[in-house]
Amino acid sequence: MSGTELFAGGPPAVHAIALITVVFVEAIVLYVGYGVIEDAIAPAVFGRLRQ
Amino acid sequence: MVELLGLTAGLFALFVSFGFMVGVFFGFFGMGGAFLVTPALLILGYPAPVAIGSTMTFVFGTAIIATLKHHDAGQVDYRLGALMFVGITLGIELGSRLVFGLEVLGIANLVVSVAYVLLLAAIGLLFTKNALEADSDEKTESAEATENADSDDDVPAIARRIKSYNIPPMMRLADGSTASLWTISGVGGGVGVVSGFLGVGGGFVRMPAIYYVIGTPLAVAVGTSLLGGLLSGGVGAFTYGRAGVIDLGIVTALLIGSALGARIGSSATAYVNEADVTIYFGLMLLLASVAVGLSELADWLARPILDQLSFVLLIGSSLLVCSMILYHGALAVRRGAGDPTEADK
Secondary structure, eight states, X not given: OOSGGGGTTSOHHHHHHHHHHHXXXXXXXXXXXXHHHHHHHHHHHHHHHHO | OOEETTEEXXXXXXXXXXXXXXXXXXXXXXXXXXXXXXXXXXXXXXXHHHHHHHHHHHHHHHHHHHHHHHHHTTOOXXXXXXXXXXXXXXXXXXXXXXXXXXXXXXXXXXXXXXXXHHHHHHHHHHHHHHHHHHHHHHHHSHHHHHHSOOGGGGSOHHHHHHHHSOOSXXXXXXXXXXXXXXXXXXXXXXXXXXXXXXXXXXXXXXXXXIIIIIXXXXXXXXXXXXXXXXXXXXXXXXXXXXXTOOOHHHHHHHHHHHHHHHHHHHHHTTTSOHHHHHHHHHHHHXXXXXXXXXXXXXXXXXXXXXXXXXXXXHHHHHHHHHHHHHHHHHHHHHTXXXXXXXXTO
8 A cells, every 4th residue: 555545536636635735744744854863963974074 | 575655665765765866966956856767667667657647746745855955045046936937837838739749740759859869968068068167267267266256156158148138127036136037938938848848847957047048056046946846846746646646655755765865965055066066967968868869769679678778877877976966065074165054054
């Protein structure tokens, strides 16, 4: 199951909007999540690179 | 066997890694999504509508992340992007009608294939030539350059010349310079025609067109091109989503990798010397033109081996450019060119 099946059955336009919304939310969550990780580890990584 | 979102663990890891490479590329150059992902999915055996629809949706998601990152660095011209989008939409319609017209004449495939190969080669040559010239200028005129340094130095000579023709109405760009609305509409329409005609996302035309014709600094051209990718990717995702052919598992796996890659690629534009990487980009486009040519030959000669060779060439050259971005980024950090996390703030 890829997740797409969750939207099956509704009108095509609703299906498409639901899918775009899921991808939008995924993108924002990943952006924020990686941002937190970057803030936490970037100084150490750049410090190592400079050495 | 363990499955994640309908994919085997191995395939999931492959998509995450591949997404990372495409993300670095996308964040740094503002292009490369559909260009790389669609052929990869086709080679893996996905039907064309699933490959194209999933790629469009992936481009939409990655463009959100890369645009946000460029937004943080003040490298997105929203007004320019919105105006261009209007031209692009109309141009796509015109381009697709042109293809239907050629189809009636029975020469659509031949003309589209040849145009694609020539366009990739021409843009590749333009970037390679300019990078080589910039490199030699840097070596011979470094003293003069520091004396005459101003914000216009970020804009190519050809764009400065186009900008010197003030045909009203004029529009103020985010960097404070102005450009004629006719130029912006023309570029948007032209990019749209190419997208509609070739059936591609158009990032490889959009970013150079903003840089060389409208005349924004390269980083702003990349950021604004990404905004264009976000808008056109959204429209594409909606269109293919209505047809129910998008595989959310593929999109999610690719996004997990590309979200990290796009952050790194976008940050790299703030501190990597453009000339260091632009030459690789030009060479990659030249290799891509050979790859597309081989792929077309594979169809005409019914030789699938040429298709595989084309794929290896495309992925190999992209991997090389991606490595170069990361290498030059690490080198810039070692030289103390700046911490990207600081540059963004």
